[in-house]
């Protein structure tokens with residue numbers, strides 16, 4: 001069967017195919033950057049009209065007591081099933097960077113005698129920057145280590161280990177079960193950055209005993225540009241979770257306006273200031289698309305799309321034209337990273353031809369495959385366009 005027929009067959013068999021119509025994508029564009037900014041759900045534009053007109057406009061400040069103030073927790077409960085988390089452990093607030101700061105400081109405070117913060121060497125930069133700052137502020141030492149070398153690095157001086165579940169550059173997926181167990185065996189806490197894995201594969205934070213986790217909602221969760229991030233704090237750690245940004249939003253009785261800070265009892269203590277309501281409610285609306293969607297189907301389709309894209313690239317391009325950086329086995333997220341010496345110019349030309357991926361310095365072409373709206377036909381079209389660009 002040729003590639004066109006294979007794409008058609010795979011798309012015809014896709015149990016998630018009906019979901020593409022829920023998204024507002026420009027016709028003729030192949031969008032392979034949902035791992036950086038997810039596409040808009042059609043329902044979000046309508047919901048935002050209602051929120052602005054009826055809630056903000058119609059109810060004015062009364063809306064704060066009609067569902068706005070509780071939204072960080074309520075939206076967190078919608079994300080929890082995607083994380084394998086029971087209720088009461090996820091709050092949506094601030095950015096991933098800010099939540100990393102809260103989680104790392106809190107983790108250090110949980111282990112007063114331990115001197116080291118460990119970060120995986122390939123981390124997304126913001127994680128490394130924040131960890132550096134946390135180490136300086138708390139008088140700890142920062143160590144970087146390859147995730148494969150963790151056992152040699154961990155010890156009774158390790159306070160916390162910050163790991164990216166999926167490597168943003170290569171798409172490599174780390175073994176959360178094994179690494180969490182290793183960190184715990186050293187008596188340390190783990191913070192997982194789930195930016196590139198939430199909405200990609202079934203997660204099991206509770207079952208694996210993960211301590212803390214953070215993640216973006218504007219990628220595979222399609223919350224919209226700058227949508228607030230989530231913070232997971234395992235229930236039994238919440239009472240001791242002493243996060244440093246003691247804003248009134250995390251206070252036990254924010255509207256008592258008391259002079260002293262007393263943290264809220266549960267996950268709400270992860271909050272800080274006034275929630276970003278418009279973004280939060282856009283995210284809440286976007287999350288409705290997950291109702292009835294099985295993450296196992298999402299995972300299977302993501303693997304199928306990425307496999308098929310690599311197959312197309314391998315068949316259409318001359319041997320050696322690009323190097324596939326993403327692992328070929330299942331230890332990967334839903335992106336394909338290709339190395340090419342002129343990656344930046346190549347991506348510029350692909351985007352000019354309406355195939356939108358992204359470029360990561362110095363030489364990586366990155367293609368994200370969001371299973372809710374990308375098709376195998378898109379993957380084939382992208383591979384053909386890449387072939388044309390490289391031939392030109």
Ligand SMILES: Cc1ncc(COP(=O)(O)O)c(C=O)c1O
Pocket residue numbers: 095096097098124126127164168193195196216229
């Ligand atoms: C792994 C990872 N962590 C963190 C971030 C960024 O977080 P923030 O929302 O604070 O910009 C990103 C993407 O920008 C990311 O890919």
Ligand SMILES: Nc1c(O)cccc1C(=O)C[C@H](N)C(=O)O
Pocket residue numbers: 035036037168
């Ligand atoms: N958050 C982003 C932004 O505000 C602008 C451009 C890109 C982003 C991204 O999300 C980058 C992304 N985290 C990455 O994996 O490279």
